[in-house]
Amino acid sequence: MTASAAPSTRRALDVRNLGVRYGEVQALDDVSMTLDAARICGLIGVNGSGKSTLFKALMGLLVPGTGSVELFGRSAASARKQGLAAYMPQAEEVDWTFPVSVSDVVAMGLYGRLGPSRRLRAPDRAAVEDALGRVGLADLRRRQIGQLSGGQRKRVFIARSIAQDARLLLLDEPFAGVDQASERTMTALLKTLRDEGRSVLVSTHDLAGVPELCDEAVLLHRRVLAQGDPSLVLTHGNLARAFGPAPSTTTVRSAASAAPDGGS
Numbered sequence: 001m002t003a004s005a006a007p008s009t010r011r012a013l014d015v016r017n018l019g020v021r022y023g024e025v026q027a028l029d030d031v032s033m034t035l036d037a038a039r040i041c042g043l044i045g046v047n048g049s050g051k052s053t054l055f056k057a058l059m060g061l062l063v064p065g066t067g068s069v070e071l072f073g074r075s076a077a078s079a080r081k082q083g084l085a086a087y088m089p090q091a092e093e094v095d096w097t098f099p100v101s102v103s104d105v106v107a108m109g110l111y112g113r114l115g116p117s118r119r120l121r122a123p124d125r126a127a128v129e130d131a132l133g134r135v136g137l138a139d140l141r142r143r144q145i146g147q148l149s150g151g152q153r154k155r156v157f158i159a160r161s162i163a164q165d166a167r168l169l170l171l172d173e174p175f176a177g178v179d180q181a182s183e184r185t186m187t188a189l190l191k192t193l194r195d196e197g198r199s200v201l202v203s204t205h206d207l208a209g210v211p212e213l214c215d216e217a218v219l220l221h222r223r224v225l226a227q228g229d230p231s232l233v234l235t236h237g238n239l240a241r242a243f244g245p246a247p248s249t250t251t252v253r254s255a256a257s258a259a260p261d262g263g264s
């Protein structure tokens with residue numbers, strides 16, 4: 001499969017001075033970041049630091065108060081319409097009781113290019129099958145989406161983005177509620193997709209997994225506190241600024257001790 005409109009720039013993402021408010025709440029303030037094609041970026045921050053808000057702004061699902069968002073040199077809305085970006089929301093935001101099968105959900109990635117009838121032709125069905133095979137869900141293709149495990153549900157969304165041939169995957173907490181074996185499988189898959197030229201922005205609370213998965217990281221706390229190589233971002237100093245002065249979780253300690261400053 002090839003994207004219906006091949007992106008013309010190596011820059012997948014260009015966010016400039018983005019500000020988003022919900023009434024009195026300033027969720028994002030002067031956020032600027034970039035992501036090049038064929039890179040995986042980890043988005044790190046405490047609950048409420050603005051990660052989901054950033055994803056929604058990148059998908060054009062909310063209108064920023066200030067600043068701008070470009071995906072492959074296009075507006076967020078235009079990139080979404082062209083199928084350049086695919087979004088996996090947090091699991092709580094999805095209605096898993098909806099009466100659709102696994103392969104129906106994966107086929108939704110093709111809707112943008114199918115026209116109003118949404119009738120799948122042979123190549124479209126092949127794209128769906130290929131995507132299901134790549135995430136190891138071919139045997140479950142007819143199952144109702146709510147009858148999958150947490151990890152399988154995440155893989156369905158990744159399959160949908162593969163069928164769509166999205167060039168940028170926006171994944172909000174794909175490892176939440178996923179066991180270590182599934183996380184390893186998904187990490188390997190995301191790196192393969194990266195090696196094919198796709199970009200991935202992935203929010204995660206598994207800080208210890210960031211150096212293995214991510215080429216770069218952004219530490220968010222309404223503003224960008226740090227961005228760059230994970231080993232330079234996940235220092236004790238930066239993590240204390242993002243998570244508070246006495247981070248006590250194992251994941252925070254292990255991520256920081258993996259940093260070259262020894263977490264100092």
Ligand SMILES: Nc1ncnc2c1ncn2[C@@H]1O[C@H](COP(=O)(O)OP(=O)(O)OP(=O)(O)O)[C@@H](O)[C@H]1O
Pocket residue numbers: 022023025026027045046047048049050051052053054
């Ligand atoms: N629809 C909304 N209306 C009002 N405030 C909101 C809304 N959505 C988010 N917020 C607020 O905006 C801020 C950022 O929320 P957001 O969901 O983007 O954070 P997050 O980093 O994704 O958090 P989590 O890790 O818990 O998912 C928080 O203070 C949150 O309470």
